[in-house]
Amino acid sequence: MRDNTTVFLIMLAAVTFLVSLSKGGLGGMAGTLSTPLMALVMPVNQVLGLLLPIMLLADVFSIAMHWRRWNGRLVWLLIPGAVVGVTIGTYFITNVSTHVLKIGLATIALVFVVYKLLEKRILGSLKYQEKNWHGWLAGTTAGFTSAMAHSGVPPISIYLMLQDVSPRVFIATSVLFYTILNWIKVPYYYFAGMFDFQRLWQIAWVFPIVPLGVWFGRWLVIKVPKNIFDNIILVLLVITALLLIFG
Numbered sequence: 001m002r003d004n005t006t007v008f009l010i011m012l013a014a015v016t017f018l019v020s021l022s023k024g025g026l027g028g029m030a031g032t033l034s035t036p037l038m039a040l041v042m043p044v045n046q047v048l049g050l051l052l053p054i055m056l057l058a059d060v061f062s063i064a065m066h067w068r069r070w071n072g073r074l075v076w077l078l079i080p081g082a083v084v085g086v087t088i089g090t091y092f093i094t095n096v097s098t099h100v101l102k103i104g105l106a107t108i109a110l111v112f113v114v115y116k117l118l119e120k121r122i123l124g125s126l127k128y129q130e131k132n133w134h135g136w137l138a139g140t141t142a143g144f145t146s147a148m149a150h151s152g153v154p155p156i157s158i159y160l161m162l163q164d165v166s167p168r169v170f171i172a173t174s175v176l177f178y179t180i181l182n183w184i185k186v187p188y189y190y191f192a193g194m195f196d197f198q199r200l201w202q203i204a205w206v207f208p209i210v211p212l213g214v215w216f217g218r219w220l221v222i223k224v225p226k227n228i229f230d231n232i233i234l235v236l237l238v239i240t241a242l243l244l245i246f247g
Helices: 005-026 029-038 044-065 072-093 098-125 132-149 153-162 167-191 197-202 209-223 226-246
Strands: none
Touching (some): 005 029, 005 044, 044 072, 044 098, 044 197, 072 132, 072 153, 072 167, 098 153, 098 226, 132 167, 153 167
């Protein structure tokens, strides 16, 4: 499949659209699927460097939609751990084989699926007393999984839900944190040699898809029940993870 240019281009356009949908208000579900899908057509370490600029562009539109509606204190508690997590994650990426990275990516995807299926039960069983180190822990976990797979949703979702913030603040705070997290990854990926600037220039044609996907994502939030959309993404995640493991 990696030798089929047409398949690669179709997958890239589809993944760019998925990333943009997630930034348009559908949370991290669609974005979580992007890296495993692209890993079906190219090596994981190359996927990560290829998708990050697309995510950074989508972040611009996402931030604009939720400007200054976030809880800055919670974001600041998450950032120190995010730096630690990205450091560990990038070290792992650059010191293991492509096969191990594929298995790790598939594992993260399946863990995400299990988390989403048990999310209400997990949160309902927790008796929470706020501590600053909870933010550091959530940030570290999110930083590691984001560096490995551009997926830091579960720890951040759990942390913010436990803070009892409004839905609007929850989304805006998530958006701001993920934007900062993506920029934290830039120098790490650069010095790890994960950016192929020639390839990035060649795939610049997908960038106009980003604002379209963000707008469509915002429209879907209103028109399509979120649970239906999430269930579709979960099924696709399981299928993609199994293809990574056994393909």
